[in-house]
Structure formats: C-alpha cells, structure tokens
Amino acid sequence: MTDKICVGAIAGAFGVHGEVRLKSFCTEPSDIAEYGPLTTEDGGRSFTIRLTRPVTGGIGARIGGVATREEAEALKGTTLWAPRSVLPSLPDDEFYHADLIGLTVVDPGGATLGRVRAIYDHGAGDILEVVGGAQLLLLPFTRAVVPTIDLGAGRIIADPPGEGVADDD
Known part of the structure; x- marks a missing residue:
C-alpha cells in the first residue's frame, strides 16, 4: 500500500486569469478540494485548491500561486496526490x-x-x-x-x- 493516492490531475488552463481545469478521480468530484494541500507524485510541489465552477470535462479551480494562463498551462498533466491518512476509509468490498x-x-x-x-x-x-x-x-x-x-x-x-x-x- 502506498502512503499517497492520486486524486486528480490538472487538465489545462481555463480562461485567462490562471484558473485550471481539474479532472477529479474522486467518487464525488468536488471532494478533491477537501484533501489538500495536494502534492505532485514526488512531493516536490504542493498546491492549495479552491474550486470555482463546473466546466466542460472537469471542474474549474484556482491553485494557490497561479495567476496567469501561462502558469496554469504549464501545470497541464500534473497529477495531484493526497495523503492516504486524509482519505475516507473504504468498505471491505471497495479498493483504491x-x-x-x-x-x-x-x-x-x-x-x-x-x-x-x-x-x-x-x-x-x-x-x-x-x-x-x-x-x-x-x-x-x-x-x-x-x-x-x-x-x-x-x-x-x-x-x-x-x-x-x-x-x-
């Protein structure tokens, strides 16, 4: 078992003011904002997430420290990881x-x-x-x-x- 679980990914920039489109891997997509701050797989970067609105193909979000479309676009493809300890326990017949x-x-x-x-x-x-x-x-x-x-x-x-x-x- 790993100590981190991938809960989503940044699918690209949305708009011109640094908003991103998130792809949530959570059963309830909006839960991705509850597990933060989220990190990259290697733990090298940490992100605070604030959901803004539903968007085509995901959820619109603001990421702390990202203010421009170019900064948001540079994060495209970044996977977002949460510590296992903050995720809900699963019933016996469900698995991460x-x-x-x-x-x-x-x-x-x-x-x-x-x-x-x-x-x-x-x-x-x-x-x-x-x-x-x-x-x-x-x-x-x-x-x-x-x-x-x-x-x-x-x-x-x-x-x-x-x-x-x-x-x-």
Whole structure:
C-alpha cells in the first residue's frame, strides 16, 4: 500500500486569469478540494485548491500561486496526490486503484495470469489490465470475474470469461 493516492490531475488552463481545469478521480468530484494541500507524485510541489465552477470535462479551480494562463498551462498533466491518512476509509468490498496495481493475479486453480498494470474506467465499469510475459488480459472488474482480492497476500483471484478476452500481441 502506498502512503499517497492520486486524486486528480490538472487538465489545462481555463480562461485567462490562471484558473485550471481539474479532472477529479474522486467518487464525488468536488471532494478533491477537501484533501489538500495536494502534492505532485514526488512531493516536490504542493498546491492549495479552491474550486470555482463546473466546466466542460472537469471542474474549474484556482491553485494557490497561479495567476496567469501561462502558469496554469504549464501545470497541464500534473497529477495531484493526497495523503492516504486524509482519505475516507473504504468498505471491505471497495479498493483504491493504487492498492491493486502490482498485485499478482491467479486463476481459481492457482495458475498465475500476471500482474495488474493498470485500471481503466471508460464509463461502463472498471477494467483490470493484467500483464504477464507476452500475454495481455483485460478483465472486467466485477465480482463474477474477480471474486477475491487479498491485499495482505498481494493477490487477486480472477476467473476470466471465455474467448475474446486474451490478446497475445
């Protein structure tokens, strides 16, 4: 488990007075302002966030110390991280994505399928990207396909659906 969780990213400048467009990764997007100050992944920079308004593709925000469009645009792509200690505790059947990255994935018989490399959410539900050797699996992150997650053991048990899921490229 990591001591920081990525809660959002700066998607670019918004307007001409230093406002930014934030992409929040929080269940409730406005919660991103409650976990601050937020930092870069390496902790090298710290940001205070004040939300201003909803904008297309995210949330408008002011970042402390950013006063011009050029300063805001220079932050585009910066990920925003919060200490795990300020985030809410999750129920037993919910997980922070950061806790799943790197876990070993095995099938119900114990054969290793690979490791979780990424988690994607394209709107219809989360997808686990599992890599192992030359094999790439994209698994729906549902209870039917992923019945067991054991963070203590660093392992996920997955029962991949039939044909069409694996891609050997």
